[in-house]
Amino acid sequence: MRSHQVVLTWVEEQLASGELPVGSRLPAERMLAERLAVSRTSVREAIRILEAMGVVRSAVGSGPEAGTMVTADPATALGSALRLHVATSHLPVQDIVATRVLLETWAAARARPGAPSLALAAALLQEMDELADHEDRRDIDAFLSLDARFHVALAEAAGNAVVSAMMGSLRAAIQDYAGRLTANLPQWSSTAARLRGEHAAILAAVNAGDGGTAAALVAEHIEGYYHDAGLGGFPSDDPGS
């Protein structure tokens, strides 16, 4: 077993046994190295991995906020992994879109009207309204960033941590392909106007507790953008049976 894996194993055991709860602090790197009889270098390699996984967060300095703390951020972890694999072109955009539709329709159908993330979603829509008339690159990117966050917030309302994490991991990839596809759109402002209308309708349906309608609207919304950009014809996504 490689040296840094000793550290990973130890941390995982501590996490599983509850001796290292979320919010607590890991021993200092030098102490951990001594306790596990490995070099500080190996401890640091393990911490880097845990950091990339969204399990810990490191901060320099002293005091209660410094050191390496246990966090719980599955989304960023999966997100960077996914982003890297998209970079290798082994994860086609078409598959990302299909997966979005799958996850988001499911979530929309099960979103709980009172969920806190819906308030966030509403706030994001308001911010998008203020950006809708702008055509320059910067504002378009800002709009799409809010758009992606809206969809993640919507998915979170279903209350499934795993689905939320997966949607969060798709956020960067979604924002990326959405941005690249704007080049294919005839006119951004008209598309933006349509998107805003669809967003409002989706949120309204969810708030009204009409999951079926919300799911259908979400599917239309996502596929509509993809088709408008001239990339139609991905596998059907009607629910099985």
Added chain:
Amino acid sequence: MRSHQVVLTWVEEQLASGELPVGSRLPAERMLAERLAVSRTSVREAIRILEAMGVVRSAVGSGPEAGTMVTADPATALGSALRLHVATSHLPVQDIVATRVLLETWAAARARPGAPSLALAAALLQEMDELADHEDRRDIDAFLSLDARFHVALAEAAGNAVVSAMMGSLRAAIQDYAGRLTANLPQWSSTAARLRGEHAAILAAVNAGDGGTAAALVAEHIEGYYHDAGLGGFPSDDPGS
């Protein structure tokens, strides 16, 4: 920007531009350190992260198989991240089961009868047949390992790389909870017999091109095991609308 992030950024750019295709070799750690003007330690931290993400694979020695090669293994990446977060108890088993049902019913409905992974699935079922009569811990674990792999192979038959990666990432978690739940089962051998029958029926439906039936059988199969272990009543998973 921290030193190892310089390396990560560089690698990601090379991946995105195609100058570092899957299967190629990264420059040696010492050379990369010199080229990017960082220490070898920082290069190694970045490579550790990429390795954990399933983007590269390191091997010692010399020759064409040695060095750090670019791979494409999204599943293990997401898998270890997921496993760690399950360890922190921030990803409830119930949510994993619900997500499984979501992904697997979708995949079963869209599985292509001729897909190569279905042959693997069939082979796995045969192996499981040989283990079905054994009651000892070792063989039960082996059975469950094959079981999890069967489900991943089945999901791959849908041909969506993102869904396949997500199912692959769930494999370790699935195997883990399935193993822990065996303690709640009245008699393993009868459960194993039922599971084997259901597996065969699912595979037959998929091979016959009957996606709707396959999806329904998969949902029953997964939820049945969960319920048998005395953990019933997770949110309904009938498709929206």
Added chain:
DNA sequence: TACTTGCTGTGGTTGGACCACATGACTTAC
């Protein structure tokens, strides 16, 4: 009381050294 100063402990980074390993070229013995 309020400010300044320095101490302490944290992660961040570096260079160097050595090890284990796998390969391939070279040397040697037959």
Added chain:
DNA sequence: GTAAGTCATGTGGTCCAACCACAGCAAGTA
């Protein structure tokens, strides 16, 4: 000429010692 053994080379794996930047805290000072 062939076969076996040997060594050089280059790779990642590990460790160490040192230094830096940073944030907080405590002691000293006005």
